[in-house]
Amino acid sequence: MQKLIALFIGCILFSIADAQNNQLPCSKPEYRQFDFWIGEWEAFAPNGKKGGDSKISLMLDSCTILEEWTSTGMQNGLRYAGKSYNMYNAAQKRWQQYWVDNTGSITQYFNGHYEDGKMIVQTANEKVNDTLWQIQKMTFYNLSPDKVRQHGETSSDNGKTWVTSFDLEYRRKINNPTVMIDSILRSMENAYNKGQYRMLASYYSVNGKIVSNNTSINGRIAITDYWKSLIALGGTWKLSNEKTEKVGEQIWQKGVSVITDKTGKEHKVNFTLVFVREDGLWKILQDAYW
Known part of the structure; x- marks a missing residue:
């Protein structure tokens, strides 16, 4: 919660300073680094099976990128769905994602950066149970105007080695x-x-x-x-x-x-x-x- 409060306070202070300069709060180039993900997508696993649908849009005067995900399949009578809020934190000079879903899960990818056409976000090294600590990482590759790869990985040795948790290819819905x-x-x-x-x-x-x-x-x-x-x-x-x-x-x-x-x-x-x-x-x- 303290991290979230710090994030929101930082954003507010930055917005006030920019408004005084007669600029939109999120008009600097850093805020546009993740715009390649904006659109409506179908996501597919490496075996060609569809994993779900995702709508990515700008909100809050283009300061925040909203993700709305819905899985294709059903598990235990539930269709998995979730949302994430993505934003560049100017005070800390890094990207952050806050994920929530319909199972009650919350994940904070608060350590993120953009490099060489890809966005990388990851969590802190967090306790999973009494014997396991884990870092979660996601890398978004801007493959083309109509394709984005989202590669999820986990590390149980503080980032020394990584194991793939999911690998999805987003294909833009361009039929309408x-x-x-x-x-x-x-x-x-x-x-x-x-x-x-x-x-x-x-x-x-x-x-x-x-x-x-x-x-x-x-x-x-x-x-x-x-x-x-x-x-x-x-x-x-x-x-x-x-x-x-x-x-x-x-x-x-x-x-x-x-x-x-x-x-x-x-x-x-x-x-x-x-x-x-x-x-x-x-x-x-x-x-x-x-």
Whole structure:
């Protein structure tokens, strides 16, 4: 419990300091190291048998990565399920995961770091019974935009040797692009309604651009400035998803954007977004509106 209290206090203090600098609390690159895990997945064992389904999403203004796991098989009439909360602890400069499940189990992987395209988290050397102390470790390998390997290991000799406890290959569910794009649009609405213009700019690719009859904006800095000026309208933003289609390695999406500003005036445009994969995430390559 003391570790958790320290974690939460550290996060709060860091958030206050960053807010004073007019930045989102979790806008630094370290917080994005585990974003390759975000998405909806099916997980398979080395023998090809499906182990379960997992949904990984951002929450709390992109400060925390939420894992929601459900096993495929039943054991003693129970379908195993659990959730984990993953976050970069800026005060301690390390990643931490807190796991809870429907058997009443709690596991704290509070010693984590990112290196060479993989995330490694592990527990302290903890007492299992009167004769056994054990460290649990998980390594997440970013194999490709659509595959992640999760390798679980245990050590009973304080890290000298390791034994595999599980080995899963996560395969991204990519058959329903509408679901993925809907999730992005809802997150963009939320960012606008909270005045988070930097967050809105983060949904665009490195080479992203915004175009219209009278507008041509290229690059992250220019797009950030664009959203900063647009958010000055205030009010609320609503996006509709009228059509989504995957074409080769891109997703094309058409919809309607309505900003109801702080005076109650509606600003309505039609738009087309072209999404591409960048660092494992779908990003906007072109935002065209009229």
